[in-house]
Amino acid sequence: MKKIGLLFLSVIMLLFFSGCTTSQSSTIEKRELVISAAASMTDALNEVKEEFKKEHPGILLTYNLGSSGKLVQQIESGAPTDVFISAGKSYVDKLEQKDLIIKTSRFNMAKNELVLVGNKEQRIKISSFQELAQLKDKKIAIGNPESVPAGKYTEEVFKHFNILNKVTDQLVMGSDVRQVLAYVESGNAEVGVVYASDALISEKVQVLATSDAAWHSPIVYPCAIVKTSTKQSEAELFLTYLKGEKSQEILKKYGFK
Numbered sequence: 001m002k003k004i005g006l007l008f009l010s011v012i013m014l015l016f017f018s019g020c021t022t023s024q025s026s027t028i029e030k031r032e033l034v035i036s037a038a039a040s041m042t043d044a045l046n047e048v049k050e051e052f053k054k055e056h057p058g059i060l061l062t063y064n065l066g067s068s069g070k071l072v073q074q075i076e077s078g079a080p081t082d083v084f085i086s087a088g089k090s091y092v093d094k095l096e097q098k099d100l101i102i103k104t105s106r107f108n109m110a111k112n113e114l115v116l117v118g119n120k121e122q123r124i125k126i127s128s129f130q131e132l133a134q135l136k137d138k139k140i141a142i143g144n145p146e147s148v149p150a151g152k153y154t155e156e157v158f159k160h161f162n163i164l165n166k167v168t169d170q171l172v173m174g175s176d177v178r179q180v181l182a183y184v185e186s187g188n189a190e191v192g193v194v195y196a197s198d199a200l201i202s203e204k205v206q207v208l209a210t211s212d213a214a215w216h217s218p219i220v221y222p223c224a225i226v227k228t229s230t231k232q233s234e235a236e237l238f239l240t241y242l243k244g245e246k247s248q249e250i251l252k253k254y255g256f257k
Contacts, residue, residue: 030057033234034080036064036071038087038221039176040112040150040195044254045085051250052241059234067176069147075100075226082229083238085109085221087177087195088149092222099227105235106224109242110256113196114153114211114219117181120204122190128209129157132191133166141172141183141192149219150177154193156216181205195219197255221256 037045042065049061064071064079068086072094075081084101086092095101116132118124126132132140143151151173158164172189174180177198184192185204192205199207213219223242225235241247251257 030060031231031234032060032062033082033231033238034062034064035083035085035238036066036075036079036081037083037085037223038068038071038149039065039178040087040198041065041085041221042178043201044197044251044256047250047254048242048247051246052238055241056234056237059237061238067143067148069149070175078228080228081226082231082235083223084226085223086149087112087219087221088152089218089220089222091149092224095224095226101224102227102232103224105239106222107239107243108220108222109247110221110251112219112221112256113213114150114157114193114216115196115199115207116191116193116209116211117184117199117202117205118191118208119184119187119189120206122187124190124208126191126208129211129215130161130163132158133163135167135170135191138170138191139172139183139189140167140170141174141180141189143177143180143193144173144175148174148176148180150180150193150195153211153216153219157193157211160215195255200255 045063068088068091072091096103116129142154145151145155172183174183177194180192181194181198181202183189185202199205225232229235
């Protein structure tokens with residue numbers, strides 16, 4: 001009986017430690033993929049992350065979100081990054097010229113629109129970008145054109161209507177497009193210029209006007225694998241997933257095209 005008891009105990013212990021080893025192995029085998037992406041992609045990418053995990057449980061997506069310009073600076077400085085998703089073509093062009101991305105991996109994953117929004121409680125009564133010049137005592141939030149693609153597009157629209165010099169003193173610069181949205185939501189600025197996808201997620205702002213695509217450079221979201229990535233096979237899986245039907249449905253849900 002004692003031998004049987006000892007044998008039974010040995011089997012239980014073997015199964016226990018085997019389970020622990022399996023658990024530890026699965027944790028060790030999980031590969032982290034660092035995605036540096038434009039802040040305007042935040043909500044859509046969070047949902048993509050959950051869906052991607054179902055198909056690729058061994059890959060952990062970690063997002064580094066911010067303005068495209070600042071993300072480029074980080075990549076140029078050697079910050080660990082596997083995939084870069086920009087809100088503007090010029091930023092990926094810059095990395096490509098410096099041979100910092102894998103050119104063949106590059107593609108445009110989405111498009112967007114630029115919209116003028118106002119705080120619902122402020123009830124600003126304008127319906128066009130041209131009318132911004134009439135808001136003499138109001139603050140206008142935009143992304144910093146030096147590092148925020150949305151700010152660059154906004155500047156192009158203002159120049160198109162020859163109102164940039166007229167509104168310069170009223171401008172409040174955001175470090176990324178989500179900060180611009182926050183300025184309008186909080187009332188720190190009466191109006192602001194963001195992407196249609198940003199306006200869609202907010203219950204505190206209303207769209208006052210939508211920019212015509214002819215007024216600014218094309219708003220596209222190119223992405224590519226960073227050349228220094230040590231996980232290029234995993235990065236390729238992620239980019240393939242972004243091209244897929246499920247990801248494209250998620251992007252449309254959040255206002256992208």
